[in-house]
Amino acid sequence: MKTRNIIILTAGMFFLSSVYTMLVPFLPLYLMDLGVEGKQVNFWSGAVFSVCFLIGGIMGPIWGRLADSKGKKKMAVRAAFFIGLSYLLGGLVRNQWELLGMRMLQGFANGYMPAAMAMISSSVSPAKLGVTLGFFQTALTVGGICGPLMGGILSEYFGMRASFFVGGSIVMSVAAVVFFFVHEENTVENTQKQKEKSKSVFQDLSYAVSNKQLMMLLSCCFVLQSSILMIQPVAPLYIGELQGSMNGVAMTAGLIMSLGGIAGAVTTPFWGLFGQKYGYDTAMAVTFAGAGILLIGQGIPQTVMGFGIFQFAVGCFIVGINPSVSAAMVTCTPNSFRGRVFGLANTFQQFGSMFGPMMAGIMTMYIDIRWMFIIAGVLLSLIGWALWKRTKISAKS
DSSP: OOHHHHHHHHHHHHHHHHHHHHHHHGHHHHHTTTTOOOOOHHHHHHHHHHHHHHHHHHHHHHHHHHHHHHOHHHHHHHHHHHHHHHHHTTTTTHHHHHHHHHHHHHHOOOOHHHHHHHHHTTSHHHHHHHHHHHHHHHHHHHHHHHHHHHHHHHHHHOOOOHHHHHHHHHHHHHHHHHHHHHHOOOOOOOOOHHHHHHSSSHHHHHHHHHOOOHHHHHHHHHHHHHHHHTTTTTTHHHHHHHHHTTTTHHHHHHHHHHHHHHHHHHHHHHHHHHHHHOOHHHHHHHHHHHHHHHHHHTTTTTHHHHHHHHHOOOOOHHHHHHHHHHHHHHHHHHHHHHHHHHHHHHHHHHHHHHHHHHHHHHHHTTTHHHHHHHHHHHHHHHHHHHHHHHEEEEEHH
């Protein structure tokens, strides 16, 4: 039963990731189709990216608490259903304001990944945790490969609206499969002791603040997502600049963005084993630093091919960050807090995802897009350096 749950939840993550990367990275191009022009595209790209993550960040701790008290399966089904609904509505929008509203609904719906990870982490032994979460990350990554390719082809030949309808139908199907075939045991905290430990979201936050290891990991989630989402909204526009025109940019961007996913799919199992063998802090230090240095390089190429090469190289490292962070969070928190810890992680990721595109939307009105890659790379490199120093200090003590 546990194996079946892991397979279904991991497959569900693959499809959600595919649909996300099939649609969301191309929102700047969709805005152009909706009639947004010039520098306003950068502004609205930041807005439609950010609003989803703002609402998702606010709702994260609430969904996390409900996952622990009402059931993680219920939260996974709820999230998948409403995300699917939001994509279907995305195919009906007529202007940037309606697209903004669709993204707001998406933010409210958010929560499949933390609920699924909480269920999976409770289903395996600590010895297998890194590898299992690594395979979950592989599904996320492989979905990231397929999504841009599917999105690029669909938008090129059928238009963005068709992509939204296809994506919404896929995610609705995931909700149905999880509802009928995933079985969850011991979903509700029954003991008075567990209830007394955390009576509100504020007490959950207070616990997180008092747990220095957890706060460090949550901060890493924020910085990582900020850095990634600083560049994701502007990547298709940057690729258009590199190739000299916006003709066929959806297809080109889809192919290039898939390169990072291909690299990640190949290297994810390695990082899971690396973290289990050398420690998750060491794995985080190496992956943060490697991804950061290569992102800086991604802002340097003057050709589409050069950008694609760096995209592949970045994918080799950045894919190892999330499973290491997730496994480290499991080891520093009790099982009864599992839904809430992933809910809090989701909140920090969502706020990072809000901050990144918002800053990119503002900054690209004044500086060249390539500086987004350099700034994001510097941030990740600094985190990697700080984590490496931390591992050396811990080894000496």
